[in-house]
Amino acid sequence: TQLLEQSPQFLSIQEGENLTVYCNSSSVFSSLQWYRQEPGEGPVLLVTVVTGGEVKKLKRLTFQFGDARKDSSLHITAAQPGDTGLYLCAGGHTGANNLFFGTGTRLTVIP
Amino acid sequence: EAQVTQNPRYLITVTGKKLTVTCSQNMNHEYMSWYRQDPGLGLRQIYYSMNVEVTDKGDVPEGYKVSRKEKRNFPLILESPSPNQTSLYFCASSFIWSPELIYEQYFGPGTRLTVT
Numbered sequence: 217t218q219l220l221e222q223s224p225q226f227l228s229i230q231e232g233e234n235l236t237v238y239c240n241s242s243s244v245f246s247s248l249q250w251y252r253q254e255p256g257e258g259p260v261l262l263v264t265v266v267t268g269g270e271v272k273k274l275k276r277l278t279f280q281f282g283d284a285r286k287d288s289s290l291h292i293t294a295a296q297p298g299d300t301g302l303y304l305c306a307g308g309h310t311g312a313n314n315l316f317f318g319t320g321t322r323l324t325v326i327p
Numbered sequence: 328e329a330q331v332t333q334n335p336r337y338l339i340t341v342t343g344k345k346l347t348v349t350c351s352q353n354m355n356h357e358y359m360s361w362y363r364q365d366p367g368l369g370l371r372q373i374y375y376s377m378n379v380e381v382t383d384k385g386d387v388p389e390g391y392k393v394s395r396k397e398k399r400n401f402p403l404i405l406e407s408p409s410p411n412q413t414s415l416y417f418c419a420s421s422f423i424w425s426p427e428l429i430y431e432q433y434f435g436p437g438t439r440l441t442v443t
Contacts, residue, residue, distance in 0.1 A: 258434030264429060
């Protein structure tokens with residue numbers, strides 16, 4: 217099993233604050249995906265990054281893939297209560313259906 | 328609307344009583360998977376299917392069976408459930424990027440199973 221460690225595990229912040237969530241591994245991945253999961257629902261794909269150093273933006277969310285493709289970060293600017301949820305990173309290899317998921321960061325944004 | 332559906336959403340059963348959790352997708356995806364999600368362990372793949380009649384084991388296949396007789400359906404079967412199979416189960420179908428062959432998962436809403 218290729219372990220993906222996420223930090224922090226829990227994060228509680230006030231609305232309007234910025235935050236960064238980290239996803240680290242000792243393994244190299246071909247791609248790194250980020251999902252958000254809300255209570256009672258399945259994870260929903262936010263982004264896929266495939267190139268070392270790649271940065272993608274989704275409104276107030278910025279995703280970066282590490283140069284060595286072993287780590288990734290998710291930065292949220294001016295967090296909103298609607299950002300509350302469990303954020304999961306998942307590493308994949310080219311041609312492989314199996315994704316290796318991190319254990320997640322549970323974010324709570326307080327109005 | 329593109330979606331993955333699972334039934335039932337909640338199930339409480341007793342040890343040894345066979346059960347099936349159904350999964351269906353309307354996106355014409357060839358690849359489908361089953362995951363279980365447990366606190367502190369994250370999402371772990373149980374089985375996957377690359378196409379009709381083609382299935383293979385994931386990371387935690389013991390105690391589970393699957394079948395893929397139609398492209399849209401991928402049921403998960405627990406022949407003799409045990410309490411350690413109490414978990415939250417997700418079915419997923421995959422969109423595949425070409426040419427990189429990167430799999431993006433689309434998850435169903437989950438089935439919470441309790442085995443007493």
